[in-house]
Amino acid sequence: MSFAAAAALTLLAGCSRDNEIVDAAGGIAVTRSACPALAIPDYTGDVTLFNPPASRDSRAIDVVATITNLRTTCNDNGSDLASAVTFDVLARREAGSEAREVTLPYFVTVVRGGNAVVAKRLGRVTLRFAEGQQRATAQAAASSVVSKAAATLPEDVRRQITRRRKPGDADAAVDPMANPQVRAAVSRASFEMLVGFQLDQDQLRYNVTR
Template structure:
């Protein structure tokens, strides 16, 4: 599985989840739309942890040198602020463990911050690095990192005609009363295009990604 496919799979799950919440029936006969211009946040499958080996080409458990995991993902975003863009920041912790705790050591790991649109389109991507410092005699270490992204507000806003179609009141007995507007391809497509996800994970090599996916 490629890193792009892993990201797309996780993002699609987030998008479909958002769509189901947006499709709740309103007591007045329309469909309740509770959505935000802020992105959902998550860690794509197989990218939330990394394993370093020594020697690098080995995959023996006895050769595991350092392991690290992304956890405590937190999103900060305010879609009520004025302006043409919506700013989002994600913070997270990195927990690491090493085999040899004899001397102090710093391990630097690359990670990505990707914005996905509609579950399968990369809107933006940035690669950064996080440094983990092990003290002498300590086999565990922890640090924090963050990433940020901006999304064009108009891109994350449903067109008025789509909103009107979703919010349209439906009277019992009429032909359209039993039709969920989210089942219509045009509406689902518009909701998907206006849905964004802010995804964070380790920037893995193909071998590292394969190891995570098959272990």
């Protein structure tokens, strides 16, 4: 599955060539990837199913599943940044010995600047418990496409961030990110690819308050 961000949270970066900021002469080197960072939003990395569904008693826990082992690649050839992610879902059931399938929904969202959702896609992953087994594993995948132009810092901002400052200069100790315009430009060019279970309100409340 794939989706495009036409406007073009533990993080993993997929590539770092086109938007690299490095002071090769020494000092502090900053490497910024244009590719979307990958993360699992808080409270969405696991889900608990109950039997009966309305119960929240620990004795009613039916299945617990967790997203783990996120892996990403980023192809920055061409005008777009194409990211692909795979991840594992590990599950444990509390009771039952017969073979069983459990299907869980998950989401993949592209966020710009930390809070603007530019694309979202839902998927489903099916876990198959073998007869007599309490554990099951499944793998899922997703992808996103972000405009390279939208994820690339303007040249004037790059110059402000990478300009060499000598001791004694009036702004030698000033962080370029303290400039609101620089900070805003970096935020606009920053994208995240977020993966998690698509929880209903009761499931999310359980994760937050348990």
